[in-house]
Amino acid sequence: MAEKLAAVKGMNDILPGSVPRKEKLPDSAIWRWFERTVDAVMTRHAYQHLLTPIVEPTGLFVRGIGEATDIVEKEMYSWKDSMNGDALTLRPEITAGIVRSMIEHNALYNGPLRVWSIGPVFRHERPQKGRYRQFYQLDVEALGFAGPDVDAELILMVRSLWEALGLQVGRDVRLELNSLGQPAERAAHRAALVAYFGAHLDQLDEDSRRRLHTNPLRILDTKNPAMQPLVEAAPKLADHLGDESRAHLAAVCAVLDAAGLPYRINPRLVRGLDYYNLTVFEWVTDQLGSQGTVCGGGRYDGLFEQLGGKPTPAIGFGLGIERLLLLLQEVGAAVPAAAPDVYALLPDPVLLPQALVVLDALRREGLNVQMHAGGGSLKAQFKKADASQARFALVFGQDEVSSGQVAIKPLRSTEAQQFSRPLAEASRWARELRAA
Secondary structure, eight states, rough: OOOOOOOOOOOOOOOTTTTTOOOOOOOOOHHHHHHHHHHHHHHTTTTTOOOSEEEEEHHHHEEEEEETTTTIIIOOOEETTTTOEEEEEESOHHHHHHHOOOOOOTTTTTOOEEEEEEEEOOOSSBBBBBBOOOEEEEEEEEESSOOOHHHEEEEEEEHHHHHTTTBBBBTTBBBEEEOOOOHHHHHHHHHHHHHHHTTTGGOHHHHHHTTTTTTTGGGGOOOOOOGGHHHHHHHGGGOOOHHHHHHHHHHHHHHHHTTTTTOOOOOOOOOOOTEEEEEEEEEEEEETTOOOEEEEEEETTTTHHHHTTTOOEEEEEEEEEHHHHHHHHHHHHHOOOOOOOOEEEEESSSGHHHHHHHHHHHHHHTTOOOEOOSOHHHHHHHHHHHTTTTTTEEEEHHHHHHHHHEEEEEEOOOSSSEEEEEEGGGGHHHHHHHHH
């Protein structure tokens, strides 16, 4: 017998809920519900959908994310193309690819764009709860907009998404906010950090020593408990911000205050990628242990130029879908179950032609219909119908069909009685079932 093959560790199948599995992961019905919810929220905010390739030139991420980041140094799946020797990479995030696409197609020629995308990303790291080697991101970008008005609108749109998904702001998720200022301000802060941490080398762990001269801002994001007092006393970026950067953040906060959205200014919030400036934000939770960030983003006005385009202001955010769906499970959010409206029972296969005509009419009227297949007793078919969570069972019995009728039994109510409807008028009574 051939060797049994399995998925790569940290890369998971998204299966229907009816399929048992060892690890508790979101099923495909929850996944589709999430995508539909996102689509509705994005459409209400006039964001347009786009897709970019999962394979990009390696240089895109070296230039876009930053050569000294953990993602580029340790986590990318990269190789040389066997045909032409090109350096290629499975994308570790989506933003850089979107910016590449905008530059390549001159997509902002007619003005700014609001876009969103959902797709797989890849990072070679140790799989753990809510973190995988292949995972899916929702990525949302407002491209060509410079003002704090769009920053605030984007953050408020995330609140709308939480509400649509059933998460409660303040209880399930919280907003943290900061400003990274402009490049010159960050450079002054960087120099202060290098001097400060350089004077305390004996207190730095190996990771922080490595980052000292390549990416000292990332030291502020350390999870090492022993370094927290040192980090808390480090120079703060806020002390290096100029008037324009402070005014930009204040304008964002004014809108959030007016909208009644609570937030916390977190001076240590730096985000993990090099391309951010001015407004940065994270939505965090206490429900997922140490993996507290469920959504993060900010402004990246220099990335277009960094990737060979014209200077273009931009802001966006990304969230890991698996982690977010795990949060929905943890807080008990009301995720709708995937169930047919109608389950059709066929005690006698001879009646299949009449039954299929009726089922086709019901589907044309917008009902979700599952037909029993494979035979079996009426009792066994009723068990299958109940297990499907359908609202109604349609019984195409010999006596009913001979009299031009189909029996309809409500399955989710113990009080409702079975009734009959004419086979020839399925389109009419389909609306009755849909409204019930």
